[in-house]
Amino acid sequence: MTRIALQLSINGERHEVVTEPHRTLLDVLRADLGLTGTKENCLEAECGVCTVLLDGRAVNACILLAAQCQGRDVLTIEGLERDGRLHPLQQAFIDHGAVQCGYCIPAMILSAKAFLDECPAPTESQVREALAGNLCRCTGYQKIADAVLAAARDLAHLR
Amino acid sequence: MSFYYHEPTSLAEAIALGEEFGADGRFLAGGTDLMIQMRRGKLDPRHVVSLHRIPGLDDVSVDGAVTLGTLVTHRTLERHPAFQGRLRALREGAEVIGGRQVRNVATVGGNIANASPAADIVPVLLALDATVKCVSPAGERAIPLDAFLVGPGETVRQPGEVLTSVRFPALPARSATAFLKAGRRKAMEISVVCVAARLVLDEEGERCVEARIALGAVAPRTSRAQSAERALEGRTPTPEALRQAGRLAAAECRPINDVRASARYRAHLVETLVSRALGRCLERIAEEAA
Amino acid sequence: MAIGTRVVGRSLARVDAAGKVSGTAIYGADFALPGMLHGKVFRSTTPHARIVRLDVARARAVPGVRAVITAADVPAVRYGGAVKDETIFATDKVRYIGQPVAAAAASTAEAAEAALAAIDVVYEPLPAVLDIETALASGAPLIHEAWEGYTAIPILQRQGNVCNRARIVVGDVERGFEDADHVFEHRFRTAVVHQGYTEPRAAVASWDSGGQVTVWSNTQLPFEVQNTLAEILELPPSKIRVVVAGVGGGFGGKLRIGVEHFAAFLARKCGRPVKLLTTSEEELTAAYPRQGALVELKTGVTSDGRIVAKAGRIWLDTGAFAGSGPGVASVATLVLAGPYRIPNLHLEGFAVYTNKTNCGSYRAPSGPQANFAVESQMDIMADALGLDPLEFRLKNIVRDGDEGPTGQVLNAVGLEECLVKAAAAIGWKNRRPEPGRGKGLSCGWWTTTGGSSGVYVKINPDGTVALNTGAAEIGTGALTGAAQVLAEELGVDLGDISIVSADTFSTPFDLGAQGSRTAFAVGNACRAAATDLTRQIFALAATQLGVEPDALALTDKHVVAGDRRLSLADLARLSQQTGGGLIAHGTFIAPPTPYDTKRVEGHVYPAFHSPSFHAHAVDLSVDRETGEISIHKYVVAQDVGFALNPTSIEGQIEGGVSQGLGQALSEEIVYQDGRVLNPNLTDYKMPTTLDVPRIESILVEHPSQVGPHGAKGVGEPPNMEPPAALANAVASATGLRVTSLPITAEKIALGLVDARAT
Numbered sequence A: 001m002t003r004i005a006l007q008l009s010i011n012g013e014r015h016e017v018v019t020e021p022h023r024t025l026l027d028v029l030r031a032d033l034g035l036t037g038t039k040e041n042c043l044e045a046e047c048g049v050c051t052v053l054l055d056g057r058a059v060n061a062c063i064l065l066a067a068q069c070q071g072r073d074v075l076t077i078e079g080l081e082r083d084g085r086l087h088p089l090q091q092a093f094i095d096h097g098a099v100q101c102g103y104c105i106p107a108m109i110l111s112a113k114a115f116l117d118e119c120p121a122p123t124e125s126q127v128r129e130a131l132a133g134n135l136c137r138c139t140g141y142q143k144i145a146d147a148v149l150a151a152a153r154d155l156a157h158l159r
Numbered sequence B: 001m002s003f004y005y006h007e008p009t010s011l012a013e014a015i016a017l018g019e020e021f022g023a024d025g026r027f028l029a030g031g032t033d034l035m036i037q038m039r040r041g042k043l044d045p046r047h048v049v050s051l052h053r054i055p056g057l058d059d060v061s062v063d064g065a066v067t068l069g070t071l072v073t074h075r076t077l078e079r080h081p082a083f084q085g086r087l088r089a090l091r092e093g094a095e096v097i098g099g100r101q102v103r104n105v106a107t108v109g110g111n112i113a114n115a116s117p118a119a120d121i122v123p124v125l126l127a128l129d130a131t132v133k134c135v136s137p138a139g140e141r142a143i144p145l146d147a148f149l150v151g152p153g154e155t156v157r158q159p160g161e162v163l164t165s166v167r168f169p170a171l172p173a174r175s176a177t178a179f180l181k182a183g184r185r186k187a188m189e190i191s192v193v194c195v196a197a198r199l200v201l202d203e204e205g206e207r208c209v210e211a212r213i214a215l216g217a218v219a220p221r222t223s224r225a226q227s228a229e230r231a232l233e234g235r236t237p238t239p240e241a242l243r244q245a246g247r248l249a250a251a252e253c254r255p256i257n258d259v260r261a262s263a264r265y266r267a268h269l270v271e272t273l274v275s276r277a278l279g280r281c282l283e284r285i286a287e288e289a290a
Numbered sequence C: 001m002a003i004g005t006r007v008v009g010r011s012l013a014r015v016d017a018a019g020k021v022s023g024t025a026i027y028g029a030d031f032a033l034p035g036m037l038h039g040k041v042f043r044s045t046t047p048h049a050r051i052v053r054l055d056v057a058r059a060r061a062v063p064g065v066r067a068v069i070t071a072a073d074v075p076a077v078r079y080g081g082a083v084k085d086e087t088i089f090a091t092d093k094v095r096y097i098g099q100p101v102a103a104a105a106a107s108t109a110e111a112a113e114a115a116l117a118a119i120d121v122v123y124e125p126l127p128a129v130l131d132i133e134t135a136l137a138s139g140a141p142l143i144h145e146a147w148e149g150y151t152a153i154p155i156l157q158r159q160g161n162v163c164n165r166a167r168i169v170v171g172d173v174e175r176g177f178e179d180a181d182h183v184f185e186h187r188f189r190t191a192v193v194h195q196g197y198t199e200p201r202a203a204v205a206s207w208d209s210g211g212q213v214t215v216w217s218n219t220q221l222p223f224e225v226q227n228t229l230a231e232i233l234e235l236p237p238s239k240i241r242v243v244v245a246g247v248g249g250g251f252g253g254k255l256r257i258g259v260e261h262f263a264a265f266l267a268r269k270c271g272r273p274v275k276l277l278t279t280s281e282e283e284l285t286a287a288y289p290r291q292g293a294l295v296e297l298k299t300g301v302t303s304d305g306r307i308v309a310k311a312g313r314i315w316l317d318t319g320a321f322a323g324s325g326p327g328v329a330s331v332a333t334l335v336l337a338g339p340y341r342i343p344n345l346h347l348e349g350f351a352v353y354t355n356k357t358n359c360g361s362y363r364a365p366s367g368p369q370a371n372f373a374v375e376s377q378m379d380i381m382a383d384a385l386g387l388d389p390l391e392f393r394l395k396n397i398v399r400d401g402d403e404g405p406t407g408q409v410l411n412a413v414g415l416e417e418c419l420v421k422a423a424a425a426i427g428w429k430n431r432r433p434e435p436g437r438g439k440g441l442s443c444g445w446w447t448t449t450g451g452s453s454g455v456y457v458k459i460n461p462d463g464t465v466a467l468n469t470g471a472a473e474i475g476t477g478a479l480t481g482a483a484q485v486l487a488e489e490l491g492v493d494l495g496d497i498s499i500v501s502a503d504t505f506s507t508p509f510d511l512g513a514q515g516s517r518t519a520f521a522v523g524n525a526c527r528a529a530a531t532d533l534t535r536q537i538f539a540l541a542a543t544q545l546g547v548e549p550d551a552l553a554l555t556d557k558h559v560v561a562g563d564r565r566l567s568l569a570d571l572a573r574l575s576q577q578t579g580g581g582l583i584a585h586g587t588f589i590a591p592p593t594p595y596d597t598k599r600v601e602g603h604v605y606p607a608f609h610s611p612s613f614h615a616h617a618v619d620l621s622v623d624r625e626t627g628e629i630s631i632h633k634y635v636v637a638q639d640v641g642f643a644l645n646p647t648s649i650e651g652q653i654e655g656g657v658s659q660g661l662g663q664a665l666s667e668e669i670v671y672q673d674g675r676v677l678n679p680n681l682t683d684y685k686m687p688t689t690l691d692v693p694r695i696e697s698i699l700v701e702h703p704s705q706v707g708p709h710g711a712k713g714v715g716e717p718p719n720m721e722p723p724a725a726l727a728n729a730v731a732s733a734t735g736l737r738v739t740s741l742p743i744t745a746e747k748i749a750l751g752l753v754d755a756r757a758t
Helices: A025-032 A088-095 A105-118 A124-130 A142-158 B011-024 B034-039 B074-079 B085-095 B100-105 B108-114 B121-127 B226-232 B239-252 B263-289 C017-022 C109-117 C132-136 C173-179 C222-233 C260-270 C280-285 C325-337 C367-385 C389-396 C415-426 C478-490 C518-545 C568-578 C646-665 C722-734 C745-757
Strands: A004-010 A013-019 A051-054 A057-060 A073-075 B004-006 B025-028 B047-050 B060-063 B065-069 B131-136 B139-144 B149-151 B162-168 B175-182 B193-201 B208-216 C037-043 C049-055 C065-070 C100-106 C120-125 C162-170 C182-190 C202-207 C213-217 C240-244 C274-277 C292-301 C307-319 C344-353 C437-446 C452-459 C465-469 C497-501 C553-555 C558-561 C564-567 C583-589 C612-622 C629-639 C695-700
Touching: A004 A025, A013 A025, A051 A105, A057 A105, A057 B100, A088 A105, A088 A142, A088 C017, A105 A124, A105 A142, A105 B100, A105 C017, A124 A142, A142 C646, B011 B025, B011 B047, B011 B131, B011 B162, B065 B108, B074 B085, B074 B100, B074 B108, B085 B121, B085 B175, B085 B193, B085 B263, B108 B121, B108 B162, B121 B175, B121 B193, B121 B208, B175 B263, B193 B263, B208 B226, B208 B239, B208 B263, B226 B239, B239 B263, B263 C745, C037 C109, C037 C260, C037 C280, C049 C100, C065 C109, C065 C260, C100 C109, C100 C260, C132 C307, C132 C344, C162 C325, C173 C292, C173 C307, C173 C344, C182 C367, C202 C260, C213 C222, C213 C260, C222 C240, C222 C260, C260 C274, C292 C325, C292 C367, C307 C325, C307 C367, C325 C344, C325 C367, C325 C437, C367 C389, C367 C437, C367 C722, C389 C415, C389 C437, C415 C437, C415 C612, C415 C629, C415 C695, C437 C722, C452 C518, C452 C568, C465 C478, C465 C518, C478 C497, C478 C518, C518 C553, C518 C558, C518 C564, C518 C568, C518 C583, C558 C568, C564 C568, C612 C722, C629 C646, C646 C695, C646 C722, C722 C745
Parallel strands: A004 A073, B004 B047, B025 B047, C037 C274, C213 C240, C307 C344, C465 C497, C629 C695
Antiparallel strands: A004 A013, A051 A057, A051 A073, B060 B065, B065 B162, B131 B139, B131 B162, B175 B193, B193 B208, C037 C100, C049 C120, C065 C100, C162 C344, C182 C292, C202 C213, C202 C274, C292 C307, C437 C612, C452 C465, C452 C583, C553 C558, C558 C564, C612 C629
16 A cells, blocks of 8 residues: 655644555554554544544544645644643643543543633533533543633633 | 545546546545444445545535535534524534534535434435535536435435535525434434424414424434425414324334334334424524514 | 541642643553554354354465464463353354454554454354343253363352352341231343443563563553463463553453453564554453343331341343352342341342353442342332331431441441431432422442552652552542552652552552552551651661650651751661661551351352442433433432542542443443444443533541541442432432333333323
8 A cells, every 4th residue: 555645733843754545643643653642442433532633623533534634733632731831721630630540631631622712711511512522431520621610710810 | 444545626626536436436524424434344445535625615605595515514504603593403403413523524515425314414404405416527416405315325426426515595584493303312422313394484474384394313314204294384383283293203204223222212202303393493483583 | 527637638639640631641552662563353253152163374374464373372271250261262162242262463453453354263153142031041051061160269159050149148038028018029120331441451562581471551450460361371470570551441341351361472472562452342342341130129118117128139141251240249249238227138149151241340340230229129119108218218227336238247337427418418308399300319338348458668869758559540549549648657748759550570469459449458558668667767867866766756758856857868868878778568458357157158258348338319300201311410428438538539429420320321232142232432322521410429437447547448339329319310200110221211201101001
């Protein structure tokens, strides 16, 4: 199978990747680029643990061909920190006990970020609706919702 | 899965590739159906042709009639200001599929072409008397959605033919739409049953002049409950008339038993949801008039 | 409450959170080694059959494939938990759809899949036993024809397709039923459900030149995996090292060997590291889900609401291999008794073989199934007697000093407080606020599993503390809790403690993250280590300060004598020169709980240690036409003994209820002719953010005599009561009693239609 050459922009950095056309963004992130913060599970867009931001919007990396991402910006969890400082969402998840096993958390945080970027002062019900595509088995979602609401308030103060 | 990947930058190029590959090729829109079917081994195309670099396929144009480009995402439908009020069913049908991640990429055209009997916006489009436009080297054709859908996963689209847009006429005065869905959990659900309805009342707002009731997940394809529609047309839509429409729709649907629900429950839901959806239409017509 | 403590009792942030939110924490599924191959497992497609022909020659020839192995390539060993009935690959027979028959390793996962597609296998179908009733019928085909010859725990009561019958007998139930004014008999059924961890099971195995294998995995219990590997590789345990890379949820499903053995065998064959990762489909067809159950309960009560006799049987469909079945069947009898004073009991738990997925342990094994039956029947009886379900329970619950069903003496019984508080929080006085709306209660008791834990604790040269534990952190935060206990003992901050865990080579033995035992047992091991470490610190400091050790105090990371002090950092550096360093070994094993051995038979788990008590209450409305449920409020009151970290405990409650709601309302692995119809997350329906309400947690504290600061196990109990609480609330709201799980909208809607028709 002929491989294709791709220029991908991941967390603001350019990566040259040569790979088979059928490989997904998830495959390339985890296996080729060593960015294992984006997780794998169902591979069918049902669980959300592979969520990344594509041009600022939450998508499932498991059903996105790497080839489709050429010329677009991908943000993974590794790209959220700035100069070693955690994003307010990351800090809020720590502070509110929203992390248990943590496997769903990178995806959850990115979904929340995309949501808060367009809806900075949400209600709990809106937060839950925005995160409905991210399954968590450990937390029952309550402290996750609390953390996102707290982060929204923190981000508002920072503006 | 293993394939050659193509990214045409014009519709003409896509059509040419479609003709070249025929049944050996598949068009890729959002990927929420195609990628999963490829991974499960149900489809194994030699060529995948992504449409996302073709300009103009994701336009929404509203000039009385509404035209949705094939690549319009469910997210766009959810948020478009035109799909509030009487056309709210389009938003209601779009906002219940998957989670945000899926809705950010899943397209109208992909949903129609995939022709799942349980699709959510397809019943809404059917209730709106939508027409689908397809383009091939032989030219363009406009096909009423009701004629476009054949069976589970099957449409009249030929291999290589590109579905470019779907269009539905303007809503007349004193009409509205509604959409309802039932599932086992409150999100990330493939419908156990879904119902889309559109009612048009006469000038006095008393009798129904036109009714459309489209059902999902209770037949091999999304279908209209025509005996229920006929029973309403020309009559005053009283609560009993709505309940009777529900009963007629339940009697004419052909649900199956599967892992999601029994046929009996599906028929029962049709009765309830049809009558409720029709009730919502009436409420929205009244809101508009007020 | 945390009075007079600095660290324990506080809702401190867990120590591993930063790595998890930044995506740097590595899990078993992420782990990789250079040059590693990818493994895949070839599985049976028929539920019961003889293997007539198995030919892997074509598979071995697929490009990129380095090895294909079958039973012919591995030792002919039978292994297992209570019954050694399992083989690595099927040998002469397959016994469930999904049973491993072969495995392949290749340079890519796709090539490994291609190898599987090239395996030639021919099966001769045998009559399949697909449910409990068929398995128990006389003349039923035997799933294990050679069952009698299997090695098994001697006390098990095995016969044919029953791999254990556990029994509790107290008093005389027949006499009790005669004395009763009313006797109630009911049957209940529950479905198979999966733990639903978001990280699939994974393992990477690599052999060194000395014939030693290291396996990186996401197991909850590396020492169990080490033991099993030793057995089936026919090697001494010292040749096997199991390292837990990081666990994305377990809930009991990652306690026993998953894919580690395939990785080890393939890696040895290929001379290269091999990684396996299970798919969602494999998880839903060939993992260790919760047994489906059939329960029969017969209970005698007096007219004024005293329970005088209970006879109960629970059959657990344990699938093709015994797994945890025999133990779970034992535990089930204690849950069937319930936290009630009942003078006459005859309770039996059966683990039954069928030709389906072999089941295992899932968060409070047998708890939800048995509690669903007991607590549903309690409400049915209360209703029939015209009694308030809360008052009926309060009249019969156990109190301090009472005996449990097997004669253990119960103390620290916080159940009344839990029931009263849960009921108050849900507004119990107004049980049916409006049509279609009702409130339901459920209560229960559970164990804090015993077993051994060991830790090493040392002071680093900078005065911080290293905690080395054999327990894995599976997400509950238990190791943070144990670290809080340690920090409290040593007078340091939680942030001063770093944790190394779960490596069979370098960490002490631990019975694993299971049974709600981790914070309890590791916490106590830390206390033991801290005591010895403090003695060492004082001994060294005494020589430096020229005083007796007993004149010293440990305060604020310093050893103090009058106005002279030495920092822990100074002492640690000094100790490197004076010999040995400051390091202590602490162990803990819970003392056995005395019980009356004459009351039990075939019983692997005859008492609940440091038992916890809990009550759930729910307020919901039912859409009578669609059957859909909307939950207005959900309350949990749980006796945790002592809340080591309240936020962590709330997290356990909220997550446990969420899983419980899934089992109660939407989850089931559906079998037809032995095949799973919904082996994917589209149709195995776990709760989303929109399906789980806010949960109010009330932490009640009746301290354990054994746990650190009085703590009891907290992780499993929240999973037990949701099904019964919901069933009771639905009955209150609609008059409809649903006796099988899950309580779907379909069952409610059609149940109401049928009720109207009669």
